[in-house]
Amino acid sequence: MPVTNKNKPWFVYLLRCINGTLYCGVTNDIDKRLRQHNGEIKGGAKYTRANGPCELVHQEPAKDRSSAQKREYEIKEMPRIEKMRLVNKT
Incomplete structure (x- = not known):
């Protein structure tokens, strides 16, 4: 039986x-989303496609x-220094 998206775990991620x-x-x-953000496949945010390539630096x-x-x-509400603490934990 194939795995559907409903059964896949969710993640929050940070890209640099x-x-x-x-x-x-x-x-x-995550793999598909990173490929989208880097413009390899359709989708992804316009911001990341314009400022890529992006690197996955944190996920939870x-x-x-x-x-x-x-x-x-x-x-998203955190100051950058707090976001960097998350990145440095990974």
Whole structure:
């Protein structure tokens, strides 16, 4: 039986763009999402495609999409120094 997206775990992630900025997002397929952000396949944020290539520098699991989005909001509200602490833990 194939794995569907509903059964895949959710993650919050941080990317470091070529210009040094950090981009935060959520996904249930990190490899695919990174390829989208780097313009290898269709999709991804316009910002990351324009400032790529991007490197995955932090990821953390979430119990579901809603939890991932709440954590994404928390991270986006953090000052850069706190985001860098997350990156340096990884």
